[in-house]
Amino acid sequence: MAVRALVAVLSAGALLATAACGGSAPSGAAGAASGRDEGPVKIGALHPVSGAFAVDGQQMRRGAELAVEQLNRNGGVAGRPVELITGDTQGKAEVGQSEAQRLIAEGAAGLVGTYQSAVSTNVAVVAERNKVPFVMDVTASDAIFTHGYRYSFRVQPGSTVIATAAANYLKEVSARTGKPVRKVAFLHEQTDFGRGAAEGFTKAAAKLGIEVGPDISYDATTVSDLTAQLTQVKASGADVLAVAGYYSDSLLVSRALASVKPDLDAVWGVSNGAYDQPKFVADAGPGAELYFNTNYHYDATKPETIALRAEYQRRYGDPMRTGAVLAYDAVQVIAQAVAKSGSTDPERVRDTISTQEVEPLTVGNGPISFDGKGDNRHAVPVLTQVQGGVIKQVHPPQIAESEPDYSVMWRQR
Numbered sequence: 395m396a397v398r399a400l401v402a403v404l405s406a407g408a409l410l411a412t413a414a415c416g417g418s419a420p421s422g423a424a425g426a427a428s429g430r431d432e433g434p435v436k437i438g439a440l441h442p443v444s445g446a447f448a449v450d451g452q453q454m455r456r457g458a459e460l461a462v463e464q465l466n467r468n469g470g471v472a473g474r475p476v477e478l479i480t481g482d483t484q485g486k487a488e489v490g491q492s493e494a495q496r497l498i499a500e501g502a503a504g505l506v507g508t509y510q511s512a513v514s515t516n517v518a519v520v521a522e523r524n525k526v527p528f529v530m531d532v533t534a535s536d537a538i539f540t541h542g543y544r545y546s547f548r549v550q551p552g553s554t555v556i557a558t559a560a561a562n563y564l565k566e567v568s569a570r571t572g573k574p575v576r577k578v579a580f581l582h583e584q585t586d587f588g589r590g591a592a593e594g595f596t597k598a599a600a601k602l603g604i605e606v607g608p609d610i611s612y613d614a615t616t617v618s619d620l621t622a623q624l625t626q627v628k629a630s631g632a633d634v635l636a637v638a639g640y641y642s643d644s645l646l647v648s649r650a651l652a653s654v655k656p657d658l659d660a661v662w663g664v665s666n667g668a669y670d671q672p673k674f675v676a677d678a679g680p681g682a683e684l685y686f687n688t689n690y691h692y693d694a695t696k697p698e699t700i701a702l703r704a705e706y707q708r709r710y711g712d713p714m715r716t717g718a719v720l721a722y723d724a725v726q727v728i729a730q731a732v733a734k735s736g737s738t739d740p741e742r743v744r745d746t747i748s749t750q751e752v753e754p755l756t757v758g759n760g761p762i763s764f765d766g767k768g769d770n771r772h773a774v775p776v777l778t779q780v781q782g783g784v785i786k787q788v789h790p791p792q793i794a795e796s797e798p799d800y801s802v803m804w805r806q807r
Contacts, residue, residue: 446485461729591664
């Protein structure tokens with residue numbers, strides 16, 4: 395669908411949604427009418443803090459809150475304090491759309507979010523229509539960046555970048571360990587996120603001579619057991635299982651694998667929302683051991699990242715996930731643009747975001763800097779593995795903390 399037509403369709407939906415909430419937010423200058431140019435600098439944060447993805451959403455909101463606290467401890471931006479105004483997407487695209495409209499009407503100089511590609515797709519249209527910058531912290535789908543939007547930016551590496559790296563890393567690691575990969579079964583959730591990961595991986599794998607099949611999808615919001623799907627994987631003769639899913643459904647995959655025990659050499663997460671999380675180690679127990687994942691990752695070598703994660707652990711009693719660190723980085727992108735431009739005018743903030751460089755707390759090969767489509771040109775995927783109950787970076791070699799162990803735990807019992 396052409397961008398102009400897509401904007402028109404979703405704009406109508408946004409207005410209806412706002413009206414249903416009792417609001418009357420007009421587009422464009424709504425923020426100015428709400429006092430954007432005076433009082434605190436408002437940054438909007440949209441995450442799923444209720445519903446099926448609430449654990450991740452709450453982490454990310456806290457990451458954004460910590461960023462705002464840090465900014466205010468340092469005197470705010472442009473001589474003004476910073477205020478985080480928040481919205482709960484509930485993990486639903488239409489709710490994210492109406493919440494984005496509300497935050498813009500309340501005077502947000504920019505938005506961060508959202509964790510789910512389907513939600514970000516709708517929020518990007520609202521941001522475009524209102525000419526307010528939207529900095530995505532976690533959003534894998536590349537489709538958003540094919541419409542020529544001017545106000546959408548992304549901190550994490552996109553789906554194609556991660557999926558291509560995942561295929562290349564698999565080829566390299568399997569060859570290095572003497573068991574070159576032959577055939578990959580791909581299991582993924584069925585929205586833009588999972589489908590994009592599977593398509594990108596399959597395309598990259600074909601160029602490397604790796605067969606991919608079967609391709610199996612499921613509904614992450616309703617699935618409660620994946621034993622049948624893993625039985626299908628076992629019957630396929632694949633020697634590697636790739637998984638692109640959110641946290642809860644990926645945990646279900648690990649439980650089904652422990653039961654079915656297919657004849658695999660490795661379990662290979664692709665943008666997976668669980669397999670590089672300490673919570674996964676706690677929830678899956680020994681069954682989490684040796685799972686790989688190619689994804690974005692916090693920079694474990696950076697003192698500022700270590701200090702931030704320690705503060706999060708102290709305050710909330712829970713390890714800070716990379717999604718929360720990305721939310722922190724996304725807030726910094728907007729705040730630095732306000733500081734550099736000396737303005738909360740969304741157009742000036744947007745223009746500054748497009749040209750500035752921001753030092754990230756997540757892994758990259760340089761500062762956060764956006765290309766013409768809005769993608770962070772320095773974002774780098776990292777291969778991690780659960781080893782001894784700890785998430786370790788294992789590839790590429792220049793950032794590896796440990797050698798990859800190309801095997802699955804159930805073969806070692």
